[in-house]
Amino acid sequence: MSLLNAALFADPELDDLLDDNAHLAAIVHFEAMLASASATEGLIPSAAAHEISERLGQVQLDTAALGAGLAKDGVVVPALIGALRQTLSEASRPYLHHGATSQDAIDTAWMLQLAQIVPLLQQRLGHVDSTLDGLTVQFGGQKLMAHTRMQAALPFTLADKLSTWQRAIEECTTGLTFAAERALAVQLGGPVGNRASFEGKGDAIATRLAALLGLRAAPAWHGNRVALCRLAAELAGISGVLGKLGVDITLMTQSELGQAVISGGGGSSAMAHKNNPVEAELLVTLARQSAGSLGTLFQALVHENERSGAAWTLEWLTLPTVVRNAGSGLLMAQRLLQRLSFPPQDTA
Structure with a gap:
């Protein structure tokens, strides 16, 4: 990882x-569970499954x-399956990856990874939501000047401002849950997606495999790829909402306004008096990068x-960025909100 990141x-x-280790482990797990599901449905011998x-649970992979x-x-799947088959007896080798194709393994591995990531992001969304609750209790009654189109508008309260952020966070939580329920699905189609390679047992194997996974x-x-892109859109939406929060805080901390203060902000090499809203600015950066990455991902x-x-490889290049920006942004937003305070304002 670079110094910047x-x-x-x-x-x-x-x-x-x-x-990569998590992705490879997820593919190996898929292959083991596929064998188990296939044996239960009578497609491959139980002894082979x-x-x-047993052997895949002990495998050591040569990443080079x-x-x-x-x-x-x-x-990566052809080389991976070749390596895994070398750990098996001659009798069992043909039954590894039986009926499946590379896309089955990789897509399902991604879903297994995302199935662990989504609850983590939901937990972080909950933390941000709770922190906004605390700020509302502590500061919500304070008067504040609202701004529309970057101009002073009418007085309202800090609770009004915070509720705008909080409702958006709650919308993200609901949207992520809905999109994940659709997207986190097993992939099992065989070479051309019609499950013909599973000898009439493809639907039953897929159902059993989904339950195992x-x-x-x-x-x-x-x-x-609609469900996958919809999930990515919800993840990019989290970054966008955090970017809105970040840009609001950046504006509120301007010296001329002084509506908000970040304890321990960033310093300047030339101006010792500055208290730069670094994390608020970074939330805006992540939001903008995710918006661009999502547009690219939708090309898939x-x-x-x-x-x-081509489209499949494009997903591998862009989806991790969208996922990571949402997660990193939520951590950053939580740290930022914990260091945020709001001096009383004269709105007369």
Whole structure:
């Protein structure tokens, strides 16, 4: 991680859920559970499924070799499956990844990662919501001059201002929950998305696999990226709402207004008197980056035929940024709000 990201946007908890090791572990887990579901439905021998589950739980991966395979194939799964098969007996090897395709493994792995990330973000949204409650109790009755179109408008209270932020946070919580319920679905379609490779048992295997993985059962969505993009939109919406909060705080802390004070703000190399609203500004930065990344991610809806290498790879480049910005922004907003106070104002 660069000095810029480590210093300004550090989020080790979320990074652990997003990194390559987490993604590879999720793919391996998918393969083990696919074998178990397939054996239960009679598609593969139970002995093979047992061996696959046991051996995959102990596997050590060579990431350099996987990287070489990814560079060659454009996707890590062929090299990964080849490596995993080497840990199995000759009798069991054909039953690993049986009937599945690379997109089944990667899409489901992403859903497994997001299924851990969404509750973390919901928890952080709750913390921000509670902190805004506390600020309202402490400062809400204070008079404040409202501003519309950057001009002084009419007096109102700080509670009015804070409620604008809080309602938006609550809307994000509701929207994230709804979008996640639709998006966090198992992916199982086989080579062309019709489950024909599962010999008439594809629907039953997919349903059983979803239950084993804690995901929603759904038809294959290889070329249908709507639910995934909708979830990303909710995540970018979190960043946007935090950006609105950040820009409001930035304006309120202007020396000429003095409506808000951030304890321990950033300093200047040339002007010792300054108390720069660094974290508020960074929330605006994350909001703008997420807005751009979301627009790029939505290009993945243009998904040619039964599978798109171009659109699929575009998701891998943009979705982690949208996810991480939401998580990092929520941490930053919580720190910022805890250091925020509001001096009494003369609104006469």
